[in-house]
Amino acid sequence: MALMITDECINCDVCEPECPNEAIFLGPEIYQIDPARCTECIGHFDEPQCVQVCPVACIPIHPEHVESRETLWLKYQRLTAQARADAAATLPPPAEGLANS
Numbered sequence: 001m002a003l004m005i006t007d008e009c010i011n012c013d014v015c016e017p018e019c020p021n022e023a024i025f026l027g028p029e030i031y032q033i034d035p036a037r038c039t040e041c042i043g044h045f046d047e048p049q050c051v052q053v054c055p056v057a058c059i060p061i062h063p064e065h066v067e068s069r070e071t072l073w074l075k076y077q078r079l080t081a082q083a084r085a086d087a088a089a090t091l092p093p094p095a096e097g098l099a100n101s
């Protein structure tokens with residue numbers, strides 16, 4: 001299941017840097033979670049890191065994004081594959097001498 005941030009959020013900024021999937025962002029008023037990027041931390045940690053650090057416990061399961069553990073694992077694999085592809089795309093081209101050797 002993806003998680004969500006309720007309007008009890010106090011914008012303390014603590015959770016955003018803890019997310020291994022870069023799923024948390026500052027919305028118009030409070031922080032939000034992109035359900036397409038939240039794996040409940042599966043693939044990275046045993047427990048949701050945002051829930052661990054939130055001082056007001058305002059990060060429940062998103063009722064509209066109920067997903068099985070297997071689905072979350074597949075989402076994790078898709079996100080990491082995308083991250084690898086993005087990293088490869090930003091690499092500089094090989095140096096002239098290397099390219100011709």
Ligand code: SF4
Nearest residue numbers: 019038040041048050
């Ligand atoms: S549960 Fe994990 S992946 Fe989902 S928003 Fe929180 S820190 Fe990010």
Ligand code: SF4
Nearest residue numbers: 009010012013015054
């Ligand atoms: S840790 Fe909790 S209160 Fe702080 S920004 Fe994140 S959701 Fe809001």
